[in-house]
Amino acid sequence: MQVGIDRITLSGLRGRGLHGVYPRERVEGQTFVVDAALELDTRAAARGDDLARTADYGAVAEKLVAVIEGEPCNLIETLAARLAEICLADPAVQAVEITVHKPDAPITVPFDDVTVSIRREKPGGAA
Template identity: 35%
Template structure:
């Protein structure tokens, strides 16, 4: 199976456990891998025969911006489920969501969650 990688999709959102995260918001970054068959598009050179990944980027940015969950686990699952539901050609998706500036004292790293789902998991 073929795979399209989209990396560095950024969005400002209001998901977080702490009340200030849901009021002030923060940046999130998402990387996705999309499994699908691109063999027809490789022959025809026609966008209709593949996935227009602009729609996936817009979907992810919209979900980050409009969702308000307590846990990023819920946000990453929502992104994965939405991609599988909206994109007929995609059979499996891997979503890595990162929270670059976690509000944890004395912690300067980032927190990431990776989730892999296929259409059969819906």
């Protein structure tokens, strides 16, 4: 991470979605949990104590949950990419790391969690 880049982290956002490749997943749905680490420069916001100069994490959280609960996709990789796009649409956000948890994945052996993590940045954004 380059100097001057800060992070706002949203952990454990939950929504019920119909994502998956199997018919049962598309009909019954399941809970998806998302962590989003927004990379941005918060100095101007802190200096002026001004929400307009940073990412409104409450608004971002609502948008992310709407995507989780919205249009289904087959892969959680696709879901992660959609979530990253939402975060990068915020003017303050320069880069984002998204982790999608699928704790109820249709796996036939005991497991705790399945996750996909991606990092995306705006062109010319954070290193």
